[in-house]
Amino acid sequence: MPVRHPEAVERFRHHVITEWDAAALYRGLADLSRGRRREVLSELASIEDKHADFWSAKIREYGAEPPTFGDFSPSRRTLVMLDKARRYSTDLVLPVVEQDERNAIDGYADEPEAPASMIAEEAEHARALDELMRSGPESGDEAPFSEPWHRSDKSGALRAGIFGINDGLVSNTSLVMGFAGAAAPRSTVLLAGLAGLLAGAFSMGAGEYISMANQREAYERELDFEREEIEFHPEDEQRELQLIYEAKGVDAETAAAMAGQVMSDSAVALDTMAREELGLDPDDLGSPWKAALSSFVAFSAGAVLVVLPYLVTGGAAALTAAVVLALLALVTVGAVMARLNGRPVLPSVVRQVVVGVLAAGATFLLGTVFGVALE
Numbered sequence: 001m002p003v004r005h006p007e008a009v010e011r012f013r014h015h016v017i018t019e020w021d022a023a024a025l026y027r028g029l030a031d032l033s034r035g036r037r038r039e040v041l042s043e044l045a046s047i048e049d050k051h052a053d054f055w056s057a058k059i060r061e062y063g064a065e066p067p068t069f070g071d072f073s074p075s076r077r078t079l080v081m082l083d084k085a086r087r088y089s090t091d092l093v094l095p096v097v098e099q100d101e102r103n104a105i106d107g108y109a110d111e112p113e114a115p116a117s118m119i120a121e122e123a124e125h126a127r128a129l130d131e132l133m134r135s136g137p138e139s140g141d142e143a144p145f146s147e148p149w150h151r152s153d154k155s156g157a158l159r160a161g162i163f164g165i166n167d168g169l170v171s172n173t174s175l176v177m178g179f180a181g182a183a184a185p186r187s188t189v190l191l192a193g194l195a196g197l198l199a200g201a202f203s204m205g206a207g208e209y210i211s212m213a214n215q216r217e218a219y220e221r222e223l224d225f226e227r228e229e230i231e232f233h234p235e236d237e238q239r240e241l242q243l244i245y246e247a248k249g250v251d252a253e254t255a256a257a258m259a260g261q262v263m264s265d266s267a268v269a270l271d272t273m274a275r276e277e278l279g280l281d282p283d284d285l286g287s288p289w290k291a292a293l294s295s296f297v298a299f300s301a302g303a304v305l306v307v308l309p310y311l312v313t314g315g316a317a318a319l320t321a322a323v324v325l326a327l328l329a330l331v332t333v334g335a336v337m338a339r340l341n342g343r344p345v346l347p348s349v350v351r352q353v354v355v356g357v358l359a360a361g362a363t364f365l366l367g368t369v370f371g372v373a374l375e
Contacts, residue, residue, distance in 0.1 A: 009064045011111065012055045016067050018104075019052035024074040025097065028082040029090050037090070037132055040247050044125055051118060058113060094133050101126035116225045117233055123278070124240045131247035164204050164295040165333060168302025170356050172196045173326045174363040176306045180322070181367025186314025193307035200303060205296035212288040219285045222278050223270070230269050237273060238263045244276045305329050323360075330356040 026045035030038045056066035074082075085093040104122045108114040175196040179189045230237050238259045245255035263269045274280045309321035334352030338345040 005062060006064075008113070009059055009062050012059045012062070012113070013067055015055040015111070016052050016059070017072065019048045019055065020069065020072050021075050021078050022100070022104075023048035023052065025078045025081060028074075028078070029085055029093065029097075032082075032085050032090055036246060036249055036251075039252065040128060040132060040243065043243055043246075044128065047121060047125070051121070054115075054118070091133070094129055098126050098129040098133070101129065117229055117236060120225060120229055121236075121240065124243070127276070127279070128243055128247040131244065164208075164298030165302040166352075167204060168197070168200060168299035169305065169326065169329050169333065170302075170359050171200055172303035173306045173322070173356065174359045176310075176322060177360040178363035178367035180319050181364035182370055183368075186310055186318065189314070189318075190307065190310040193303075193310060197300060197303040197307060201296045201299045204299045205292040208295040209288045209292035212286050212291040216285045216288060219280055222280065223274055223282060226273050226278065227270055230263070230266060230273065234263055234269075237269070241269075241273060241276065302329065302333075326356065326360065327353065 023045040026041045026048060030041035030045065033041060059066040081093045081096065101122055105119055105126070108119050108122060172193060176189060176193045179192045184192075241262060242252075242255045242259040245258055246252060250258065262272045271282055274282045305325045306322040308325065309318040312318070313321075330353045331349050334349035335345050337343075337352070338348035
């Protein structure tokens, strides 16, 4: 039978060799490990073998013969990583292997013959490796549970608000200082400040809406894939969930029982797999409208401060008041950001003030130069 699509067959051959190489690496790391880590790495090797078998079957389906395992030898990169793990520690190698698994997801995303289940399994491998690293070397301890002082902002509202208020404060202060440096009339400075406020606020709001909408659609697509896997391949998904629990330090028997209980309810299974495998909270995928509104309001709040004095007066008095308000706002924003991030207040405040002053000072100087030149 003639070979169909030789270029596709070559891709499949490459996939077979890559999967065998990954399996060899996992088995080598398993031989250097013990306890739960050894079991998980051995299981990952078995899954890579299954992937290699899939691509070998594809090659036969296309009328060609797949590579023979007897002719296979691990790549130099795999041999080097195993040597590093042997001489130092598997902990030195695991982060590299995890990144390889994430790269494999991108590689299979461009492969039209790669089933969604295989892509999901590669993602699960990266997740399992991350759990192994967080559980500590050779320990059976579970990864630490989330603590109340860890902050999460999956909605994107806080992130949008932070960027918005900083952008509004710095950009509009710089704009107003530029016109003030050019000794523009009060009405001109006021018009420029209000125009900058509105243009920036609408631009930030629209940008955040589009960004969060695209992100949410991507998350929903991942959930749809996972929903299909649970429906059509429940045994594979149950085994994946069991592997996650084992990677966290749960013994195999208990992990199997937990996974079986979770998978008995499709809704609970989807919620659990989304959190454990994809790292998503199905109930909090991010709100485009919330992020857009937060960004719009935050930008406006930062931008309006330097405009306020020009609503009342003009000249040097308005300029002085605008500078004072801007400095106070920069200090406040820096202090709030430091508290939110659990960082020392003083360095954050100094950084915020320096950046803001440099930006506003530069535009004020340029405004002065151009103002004189125009005169």
